[in-house]
Amino acid sequence: MQANLTLDNPLRVGLSEARTVEPCIVVIFGATGDLTQRKLLPALYSLAADQPPLPNNLMIVGVARRPWTNEQFRKYAEDGIKEHARQPYSEALWETFAQRVSYEQVEFGDTEAFERLGARLNEIDAEHGIGGNRIFYLATAPEYYSTIAANLGKANMVERTVSGPSYCRLVVEKPFGRDQASAAELNGELNKVFKEDQIYRIDHYLGKETVQNILVMRFSNTIFEPIWSADHIDHVQITVAESIGVENRGGYYEESGALRDMVQNHMLQLVTLVAMDQPLSLAANDIRQRKVEVLREIGIMSERDVVNNVVRGQYEAGQVNYQPAIDYRDEQGVSEHSQTETFVALKLAINSQRWAGTPFYLRTGKRLPERVSEIAVKFKRPRFSLFKDLGGDALPSNLLSLRIQPNEGISLRFDVKLPGQTMQLRAMNMDFAYGKFDTTPPEAYERLLLDAMRGDSTLFTRREETEMAWGFVDAIESAWHGGAGANSPLVPYTSGTWGPRKAMELIERDGRSWRRL
Ligand SMILES: NC(=O)c1ccc[n+]([C@@H]2O[C@H](COP(=O)([O-])OP(=O)(O)OC[C@H]3O[C@@H](n4cnc5c(N)ncnc54)[C@H](OP(=O)(O)O)[C@@H]3O)[C@@H](O)[C@H]2O)c1
Known part of the structure; x- marks a missing residue:
């Protein structure tokens, strides 16, 4: 049976x-x-x-x-x-x-x-x-x-x-603090009553199947880990897109914005899981140790980095899924002069032997055309192209896509020969979807509640991670709202588009492009 x-x-x-x-x-x-x-x-x-x-x-x-x-x-x-x-x-x-x-x-x-x-x-x-x-x-x-x-x-x-x-x-x-200082203060207050090992900080993204699968994919297969580095990976892009606006949470969102709401927690967690070295074991502390190392390698952006590598946008009226969408500043609880970003795109570097030269591009926003979250790992093309004269170089390179939502799954793009008498190449996808199994994956909160009951804190964030992630976000916030702010303005984008033109330029100037999702 x-x-x-x-x-x-x-x-x-x-x-x-x-x-x-x-x-x-x-x-x-x-x-x-x-x-x-x-x-x-x-x-x-x-x-x-x-x-x-x-x-x-x-x-x-x-x-x-x-x-x-x-x-x-x-x-x-x-x-x-x-x-x-x-x-x-x-x-x-x-x-x-x-x-x-x-x-x-x-x-x-x-x-x-x-x-x-x-x-x-x-x-x-x-x-x-x-x-x-x-x-x-x-x-x-x-x-x-x-x-x-x-x-x-x-x-x-x-x-x-x-x-x-x-x-x-x-x-x-979440949210756990609104900057590094308040997170540290809150940690101090909680630690007066609870030991660190008794505290489970929720990031519900970590409860999602595909997110947990990152570790399995990377460390349980022999085909990925040997090529998981700047030698073979051109870049990584992570998208967390929402089609909804702020709905009835305008007041909360005004205080938060996309950077605090999405980047500090979910997106940096995804970066750490994709980028970390193999942990010593599956024990919570070993995994967190590796995640903290990545955060340390990312470090803090200078004002100049923020100006060059971070784009912030705010949605204007438009159409999403054929429905009219109002301007962010007309949302309930939002100031008519609001400077809060509803979109962020950024490029970050991980300063390690493994990742030097491979940028990570992140984008997240509200009122984008789709609700979709994905990690895409884009590989380099072969150094020597045997199929150059047959158009091989023009084909998109190998790409591993981890879909977090909706339709959780994984796909791998590779080149194949088209059947026939001539040598013609085509890029094809090999797909794995969780939906193909006749079981619905548990909701993230089910997994997290269960883990809290079982005392497994692997999928929860530790004090140090939280505070370091805030350090990264604080540097961007302070550049935006300090001296560099004028050079890093909030740019509008039409609801139902993939964010401001500047976000395209951020990646296109490197000869790359965002995935069409
Ligand atoms: N909603 C979501 O989808 C979501 C997603 C991710 C994270 N979160 C986080 O989860 C938390 C809760 O969010 P929520 O949307 O569920 O909030 P909510 O709907 O505003 O609920 C707040 C709750 O707190 C209670 N409360 C407020 N002040 C109280 C007081 N002085 N004494 C006793 N009870 C008090 C309210 O009780 P009464 O109604 O009886 O006053 C209510 O049960 C927030 O930190 C939020 O950021 C929410």
């Missing part, structure tokens, strides 16, 4: 083997919020409905300010699950799941309310034989992260240990 399963669908075996979860209480702060309803509760439901299911005594306690009853919270959960869970809604499953879910009203600044919460958690723990395990998930606005951590500490709800009989972990949403 197992053998057949493996043959039919090798991924399925991989999915189920990786799960052994102890009972615990998952406490979600910000439980009446959007993230909880759209992502966290659906992810927990899908995990509970999966095979093997979560233990029956894995309990979920939602915490927020409004005076909801358990029933109100369950209804909110049920609605979210019906609409967003990967696993189909089933009344029977829901009835069982609902038994795990309860709600506690807590004002985050109220220390006594935390004491009541602690007492309630202890009751639930005793009732269900949980043994003290806790996951505190901060799904709140960032200004509450340190208050909640401090109040958990004051109410004696945190066992400051990673090797005790039970565990206590803190999962923190």
Whole structure:
């Protein structure tokens, strides 16, 4: 049976083997919020409905300010699950799941309310034989992260240990700070209550299948690693494109912008995974060590680098997918004089033996023509071209594309001979799509929640990574808003296009071009 399963669908075996979860209480702060309803509760439901299911005594306690009853919270959960869970809604499953879910009203600044919460958690723990395990998930606005951590500490709800009989972990949403100084301060506050190894900083990109597959592709195959360097790779380009605008998050986005919202976390994480050397083992600390080395090699951009190698844009009215799109400055919560970038393209260098001479181009933006995220590794053409006279040199070179969303998968482009009497060459793609397996890949949040429950922090970012990534972003922000700003202006682009003309020039001046996605 197992053998057949493996043959039919090798991924399925991989999915189920990786799960052994102890009972615990998952406490979600910000439980009446959007993230909880759209992502966290659906992810927990899908995990509970999966095979093997979560233990029956894995309990979920939602915490927020409004005076909801358990029933109100369950209804909110049920609605979210019906609409967003990967696993189909089933009344029977829901009835069982609902038994795990309860709600506690807590004002985050109220220390006594935390004491009541602690007492309630202890009751639930005793009732269900949980043994003290806790996951505190901060799904709140960032200004509450340190208050909640401090109040958990004051109410004696945190066992400051990673090797005790039970565990206590803190999962923190993004954004983690808004620059290096605030990230360091927040880290300091959290570390007063939790040890670093108890803290799980979320970057949901790391929960995506294709992102995890980067390591497997690179280090489990003999064909890639020997050529994974400037000797053979011409350049790497990473695109994280969104077709939506800021929707109802204009106020938040005004304070953030594309650089902070996307580059500091997701995109630099992708760069580190593509560029890092082989880790000593799969242990979380070994992988993070290699990622930190890449961040160090990237270093900090000078003002001159920022002027030459970073483009910032802001969308104007246009059309996306045949629908009219308004100007960013007309969005709700956005200033009519806003200087916030909704698009960034940049070229960065990794100063290492492996990568010197191979640029990494990054672009991300809102109101672009498609919602698509991809890493494209473009190889060099052969040094000596046997097929020059047959047009071989005019063909695009080998390209490995890792599609992160949508249609997660991998494709490899290579040259083949067209069938027939003459020697004609054509570039073809070999495609692997996760969709070809009859299993839907788990949602990123499922994987991350599961890993937090299993105590595997590989897919979470460590203090040092976060702060170094902010250092990179801070240098760009300060060039933009300081002396070099005049030479690095915000340029408009029409909604529904691939960003400002300057972004094309950034790559075209090197004789390269962005992929058409
Ligand atoms: N939404 C997403 O798709 C998404 C994606 C990635 C990351 N994130 C991050 O996830 C976090 C949460 O985002 P969200 O969109 O879910 O936020 P949200 O919809 O605004 O929810 C905020 C939650 O915090 C609670 N809250 C606020 N102030 C409180 C207080 N003083 N005491 C007790 N509860 C309080 C609210 O409870 P009441 O409603 O009862 O006041 C609500 O449950 C943010 O850090 C965000 O950046 C969100």
